[in-house]
Amino acid sequence: MVGRQHTAAVVADVFDRMAWRDTYAQSAGLRELAEELLTHHAHAADLLADTFLAAYQLTGPRVREPADMAPSRLVNHHIVNALVETPEFTGLRRETAGDPYAAALAVLAQAPALRELLDRSRDPGDDAARTTGAAGASELAEAPAAGGTAGAPPPTATPRPQTSQAPASAAPASQAAGGAARTAAEAVPGARAAARTAVARAAEAVRGEATLMRAWGVTPGELERMPFDRRARLAERLRTGRLARWAELIGRFREMADAERARKLESATGELVGVTLGDDLSRVIPSELAHLGLPELRAVFAVRYAAGELMLYDSRTEQSSGRGAVIACVDTSHSMYEAGPGGVTREAWAKACALALLDQARHERRDFVGILFSAADKLRVFRFPADRPADPAEVLDFAESFLGGGTSYQAPLTAAAGLLADEFDETARARGDIVLLTDDECAVTAEWRRDWDDARRRLGFRLFGLAVGAPDAAGSGSVLEALCDDLRSVEDLTDVHAAAGLFRSI
Incomplete structure (x- = not known):
């Protein structure tokens, strides 16, 4: 008796099919790809579902035998089988298994290869099925639970009594299926080489995005809770934003800060x-x-x-949870846009350090405030309370904002002291820490200095200074030296360890 004729190459249960339908409905990229392919390949919708499920399933994909496939889907079967048999596929699944977003990203990364392989297998007779295929694009997100598009077998037909001719007809059918499988393999020349390239490209894309998220401090738990479209927008913004090319620097800063925190805990005797x-x-x-x-x-x-x-x-032992906020005052004057050795800009180094300070504050359950400043009338304040997660979009707003203009110490430091005073009045928390990251030297008035010293005595905060790429700003007799409790000069902007002592002190 001839077996069922499946339209899905990858065996999937109802939950896998549900994940595919939900992901397809949320991903504009998948829908656009399906519409494009379906104008030329009637059964491309099934291929996309199979490619997604092969990457997504937790237990690893189980590909059907060619004899169980509908003849019209044997090309899909051959392509999917070539993908899952590549050595790189295991590495890809480490990033995508159980993560519908990552699996969808893998499908989109493989789109050029899928398009090429389908074009190689194109049959003139396929044009007659385009109308049906185009209709499949609108129905793809509603793949029936019992249908074959998303990998489920069709409903079982009512069995009929076997006749004496049944055994005779089974052999030709089996031979036809085998012949169709060979035809599918011949119709997609070079499928294995193209599949290997496609899977390697997909693995690189998924790992690259995961690395980018980690560098910016977005945890796997946050990604799992994040809606699909929001995650896609965040990833795009991270890839194309002003500081996108400094993701590696930001990641190294965070790793250094983690190591310094561990060292500080080991040596904290109290x-x-x-x-x-x-x-x-x-x-x-x-x-x-x-x-x-x-x-x-x-x-x-x-x-x-x-x-x-x-x-x-x-x-x-001193309890950090009873201490005041950590405030990073970051200079965003025009000179901060200059690049030092290694091509790293002063702004990139300062912002990377500030993001690591955000991690430091959250680890110690302290509020964090980022203050961007330049001229006296240019100031932006970003607040990240310790009692709620930091919104990645707000973190990016802080990291990517650039004011331009000149430099004034008084405006940011006055704002920082005011925030610490408000915190002290509301919660009685004192002993906050202010970090001033700048590359310039500017004067302050005697009246302002008196008010500043009074606030410091009342609130008990400390001021750390980092002269970024401008050693003259930290020279003897400078305003920075007079204001700061701890002043460090940073000349090599490729070296994140220049700020290591800061993370042991805060």
């Missing part, structure tokens, strides 16, 4: 405030350890250790 009882041998006071030198007192030491009654130094 302030000694007295003596307590416990069993932590690293904090045992010397008089207790002296008991180990007397054989008759060793048993007493062991008993007290077991009971947790050894005398220990008591320490109090």
